[in-house]
Amino acid sequence: MSSTEPPGVLAATAVAPQVSAVRVAEGERLRSVALPGLTLTVRSRPAAATGLPPALYVHGLGGSSQNWSALMPLLEDVVDGEALDLPGFGDSPPPDDGNYSLTGHARAVIRYLDSTGRGPVHLLGNSMGGAVTTRVAAVRPDLVRTLTLVSPALPELRVQRQAVPTALLAVPGIATLFGKLTRDWTAEQRTRGVLALCYGDPTQVTPEGFRNAVEEMERRMALPYFWDAMTRSSRGIVDAYTLGGQHGLWRQAERVLAPTLLIYGGRDLLVSFRMARRASAAYRDSRLLTLPDAGHVAMMEYPETVAKAFRELLEDSGRS
DSSP, X not given: OOTTOOBTTXXXXXXXXXXXXXXXXXXXXXXXXXXXXXXXXXXXXXXXXXXXXXXXXXXXXXXXXGGGTTTGGGSTTTOEEEEEEOTTSTTOOOOTTOOOSHXXXXXXXXXXXXXXXXXXXXXXXXXHHHHHHHHHHHHOGGGEEEEEEESOOOOOSSOOGGGHHHHHTTSTTHHHHHHHHTTTOOHHHHHHHHHHHXXXXXXXXXXXXXXXXXXHHHHHHTSTTHHHHHHHHHHHHHHHHXXXXXXXXXXXXXXXXXXXXXXXXXXXXXXXXXXHHHHHHHSTTEEEEEETTOOSOHHHHSHHHHHHHHHHHHHHHHHO
């Protein structure tokens, strides 16, 4: 039976087949952190000096800590950075309780920070990771020095047309249908589709970068819980969008006390560029960087520009 089948075909608790090792770039280290009910894989680089303030990077839906590999070395002289694989993504196994809600992911981040004592940290999040880190900053301000959000997945009244398929994964049965319809897609085809969706200009990806992305796609698709993590996390995002009151994401954005850097791409097909103005008004101590040619993953497309903006945030927050 194919290991790329969606939920319902292979149980999330099935024994994983042999898969290739996760990629580790030069200078990076991976370690596994066991916590009650979950195990998290953490990617890090040696800081350029001792005593640097800690930073934690949180990826988006379908991503992993590798999404930060282009940015991390550009900041290793100003922060002691670590990137997390959220439960069920990257090299982290599923959580024991199967909780892939935004709150579940936020709790994983909080539990990691509490267990390691690294907080308060400079917290960075992309897409779903932006929603997760917003929730962390709102409910545990003691853990966050600054907040940097790249295309944060916050509720929109008019959802981007290209984001609809991701939202549909939350509908029961859709993932199974999609898995059947795409059963014969190659890893190269799937990767090209993802890059076209996430990059403002997919031709920016080098041949080596594309090969690495295909290799990672093959590895993920061999995991029996791949579709389960995607489906349940998509459902978690949709559920979070429907929450009102103090648990609503926009209300939580208003509660964030940390200085916040917002980064939006003009060619983002998943998070609307028009949300930048609303986000700037919601986060009380915010600054905005707009990149007209960037897509959904500016930290991968324009890491030098994002690094420069982050450095300015650090400098200004240090003076305040």
